[in-house]
Amino acid sequence: MQHAxxxxxxxILVRHWFEIDLNDSHLEHGARLELRRLVPQERRGTESAAQKVLxxxxxxxxxxxxxLDGPPGNFAAAHFHPYFTGPEPSERHYLQEAPWEWLPKKLADPSSLTDLQLTPWDVEDISRxxxxxxxxxxxxxxTECTSAEQCFAWTRDARQTVHVMLDRLERPDLLDRDHVLPWSRPS
Known part of the structure; x- marks a missing residue:
């Protein structure tokens, strides 16, 4: 499930995310927020017609x-990506402060999130x-996701992405296969 x-x-899309570190197979999960640009769509139908939002x-x-190898609320993998090249994120920038203090400050000044120009009304609305x-x-x-099954329920749309991660692991011998089992089952 995603909130838009x-x-x-x-x-801004908000969701729970689950991923596997490709180097040492440790598991990470938590809240993911993405700022994305809308793609203008051609108007369709009458004045009452529903319009596409892309x-x-x-x-x-x-x-x-x-x-997942630490206590709940450890934020040991909390980071951000300040820009993207096409669909690919930049390198991770690890947070230097508590996420729940950092995030409200960032959203209060959304123009600081990206070098790309945001409209004044979008800046005002996001800040609000x-x-x-x-x-x-x-x-x-x-901390709100207390089991592998619950995490899977929140991220089942990412099953293909998890399979890509599983195929690219450098150390699959270190993987917690029991925790990954819900994503590993056939569709």
Missing amino acids: FVYDEVA VDQPLWRADLFDR DAAEIVEAARRRAA
Whole structure:
């Protein structure tokens, strides 16, 4: 499940995410927030017709992740990606402060999230909605996901991505196969 905060030219997507570190097979999960650009769509139908909304080009991402080999709420893998090249994120920038203090400050000044220009009205609207966006992220934090089955229920749409990760592991011998089992089952 994803929450979408859709503005005039951008949207913020909030969800729970699960991933496997490709180097040492440790497991990470928690809240993911992405700032994405909306792709303009041709108007269709009458004045009452529903219009397409295409949320596509990623601009910025925050991953407020715990490592599963640590205590809940450890945020040992909390990081952000300040830009994207096409769909690919930049390198991780690990957080230097507590995520629930860092995120409201970032959203209060959304123009600081990306070098790409945001419209004044999108900046104003995101800033106004910052508390609601943070609350949505808190509801998808690692501490709110207490089992592999629950984590899978929140991320089952990412099954193919987990399979890509499983195929690319450098140390599959270190993988907690029991925890990954829900994503490993055939569709």
